[in-house]
Amino acid sequence: MINSPSFYKVLSLVLTSLVSLLVFTCVGTEVNTSTTEADILAFHHSILTIDTHVDTPLRLKYEGIDLSQHHDPHEYNSKLDFPRMDKGGLDAVFFAIWTPQGARTDSGHSAIKQQALDILDLVETKISKLPQLAEIVTHSQDASRLQALGKHAIYLGLENGYPIGTDIQNVDLFYQRGIRYITLCHMTNNEICDSSNDTTEYGGLSPFGMEVIERMNQLGMMVDISHTSEATVEQAVAISRAPVIASHSCSKTMCDNPRNLSDSLLTLIAARGGVVQMCLLSDYITPDPLQEARDSVRAALKQKWRGIDRQSDMNREAYRLEWSELNRFFPRELPSVADAVDHIDHMVELVGIDHVGIGTDFDGGAALSDCFDVSELPNITRELFKRGYSKSDIRKIWSGNLMRVFTRVEQLAVTH
Numbered sequence: 001m002i003n004s005p006s007f008y009k010v011l012s013l014v015l016t017s018l019v020s021l022l023v024f025t026c027v028g029t030e031v032n033t034s035t036t037e038a039d040i041l042a043f044h045h046s047i048l049t050i051d052t053h054v055d056t057p058l059r060l061k062y063e064g065i066d067l068s069q070h071h072d073p074h075e076y077n078s079k080l081d082f083p084r085m086d087k088g089g090l091d092a093v094f095f096a097i098w099t100p101q102g103a104r105t106d107s108g109h110s111a112i113k114q115q116a117l118d119i120l121d122l123v124e125t126k127i128s129k130l131p132q133l134a135e136i137v138t139h140s141q142d143a144s145r146l147q148a149l150g151k152h153a154i155y156l157g158l159e160n161g162y163p164i165g166t167d168i169q170n171v172d173l174f175y176q177r178g179i180r181y182i183t184l185c186h187m188t189n190n191e192i193c194d195s196s197n198d199t200t201e202y203g204g205l206s207p208f209g210m211e212v213i214e215r216m217n218q219l220g221m222m223v224d225i226s227h228t229s230e231a232t233v234e235q236a237v238a239i240s241r242a243p244v245i246a247s248h249s250c251s252k253t254m255c256d257n258p259r260n261l262s263d264s265l266l267t268l269i270a271a272r273g274g275v276v277q278m279c280l281l282s283d284y285i286t287p288d289p290l291q292e293a294r295d296s297v298r299a300a301l302k303q304k305w306r307g308i309d310r311q312s313d314m315n316r317e318a319y320r321l322e323w324s325e326l327n328r329f330f331p332r333e334l335p336s337v338a339d340a341v342d343h344i345d346h347m348v349e350l351v352g353i354d355h356v357g358i359g360t361d362f363d364g365g366a367a368l369s370d371c372f373d374v375s376e377l378p379n380i381t382r383e384l385f386k387r388g389y390s391k392s393d394i395r396k397i398w399s400g401n402l403m404r405v406f407t408r409v410e411q412l413a414v415t416h
């Protein structure tokens, strides 16, 4: 019962009243740096919060997670369910419909399109069974409408345009199925563009990729440049009629990872009115201090088991056990909320408060030492208060900026 939405709504109201009383009695003005813990929680639970990137569909597919039940993230490979969203004051999310990338052939494209449609079916089935807790929604205004009803908004994004294949009509198909952003690619190039983690194939967008962006603009889908190469970002920003988003990306100046965005790209995205949603994946927040030692041991193990793919099942199992033992020996030291908020600070300093948001990548590998799942999201708000961000700033980071872009994308659409 303690995790029910109504409990947190009541808690939020009680805390808000208490804080207001304290403020008017003792101070007489809005609290800022001396904000109390009660005020932080009450404020966090009162504002609209949206996380633009969670891989929860994977947990639904592979672990059969029941979203109505509370899960211990140390026991289950799960970072999000509705009781934990309530505890963490998270109102709305974009579920990423992610598929692995295979052959770039007609049969490869049609197989993966079917897989994406199957995941959409699965998400629809699961959410439709919990109508009192959540709804799948498609319009920017739906999140605040559902927040008022004490329900969660589930938006849908397609992570990787690979299921679009080479058929522009698939953009319409996924729009009709509720998809409201497409991450143009994932870790490898596809028919749309070059990836940040692959070789240069087109030098940015392919001619088909440009068509895809044009159609997304017409329909009212957000163009998501996370995972794309620098040239792809530059070209996408230049040709998109609407501002673009990075649904889950950090700053390259703060952490030099090919997936992160350079200062010049951040500036470019902001100049066209876009938004960059900070991600909580360890390797994008801080460099791994143990990486060098771990990589040399990994290399030695690979050398020892050279040609393992062609060896017996028994040898492959022995290799697998040694590999997982090695990873246990070199656990990734998790960055903290303070490390993550350093990225927000940098982006805000560079491009201003209007172009930064949050897209955690929970259920896709994200975890911080003090924000291990969605239930601990108020720790980000606490850190922002600590650093002197105003309530208006924090509202923008948690939803205002993203909703401004989403609304603009809808306004610029010409076909529905």
Ligand SMILES: [Zn+2]
Pocket (backbone or CB within 6 Å): 159, 227, 248, 364
């Ligand atoms: Zn991703």
